[in-house]
Amino acid sequence: xxxxxxxxxxxxxxxxxxxxxxxxxxxxxxxxxxxxxxxxxxxxxxxxxxxxxxxxxxxxxxxxxxxxxxxxxxxxxxxxxxxxxxxxxxxxxxxxxxxxxxxxxxxxxxxxxx
Amino acid sequence: xxxxxxxxxxxxxxxxxxxxxxxxxxxxxxxxxxxxxxxxxxxxxxxxxxxxxxxxxxxxxxxxxxxxxxxxxxxxxxxxxxxxxxxxxxxxxxxxxxxxxxxxxxxxxxxxxx
Numbered sequence: 001x002x003x004x005x006x007x008x009x010x011x012x013x014x015x016x017x018x019x020x021x022x023x024x025x026x027x028x029x030x031x032x033x034x035x036x037x038x039x040x041x042x043x044x045x046x047x048x049x050x051x052x053x054x055x056x057x058x059x060x061x062x063x064x065x066x067x068x069x070x071x072x073x074x075x076x077x078x079x080x081x082x083x084x085x086x087x088x089x090x091x092x093x094x095x096x097x098x099x100x101x102x103x104x105x106x107x108x109x110x111x112x113x114x
Numbered sequence: 115x116x117x118x119x120x121x122x123x124x125x126x127x128x129x130x131x132x133x134x135x136x137x138x139x140x141x142x143x144x145x146x147x148x149x150x151x152x153x154x155x156x157x158x159x160x161x162x163x164x165x166x167x168x169x170x171x172x173x174x175x176x177x178x179x180x181x182x183x184x185x186x187x188x189x190x191x192x193x194x195x196x197x198x199x200x201x202x203x204x205x206x207x208x209x210x211x212x213x214x215x216x217x218x219x220x221x222x223x224x225x226x227x228x
Contacts (some may be wrong), residue, residue: 043120103159
């Protein structure tokens, strides 16, 4: 799975958009970009994933650059409850055989400030 | 959506005793489940991959005789920490995959060995 690079921490004002970047310059053509978040002392929560098109759901938007070497997770109106560690993970979407695990990097600690 | 139930959410045990953690997929069948461990201020580290009806696959450095994994049904995997020591105190998290893309995580178990 391709390696990802994220800033260790970011702050965002409540009500403003939070833009979390992720670099994945070695991504392969069949690898998806996944975003998860982990609120303190809880299990990770799925946010969104994409291959090359931008994606949007009720939680966030995912913007993937045309060369797919980086992406940005956007939380349009951050709330205090969005304070968490956000993980960007790159891996193949359909495994060739048995299920493969998600490998977590160090992520970005997002702190939403009142 | 897919739900993974993990129990207990926290446990305190005496050094030398064993502790069992359960991970259940509530509304789907999971042939493969994953067990992670997370130390304070660190990311999730994969311990082992649990396969229904067969032996678990352990990551390098994880003692299989100390961390016993049983995946006897398509909805239940258990992790038993045997002869627990204070250094085993950690946050243990299970995960199951639904379909080809979705990974759902349990809420985690905080183990404290005294």
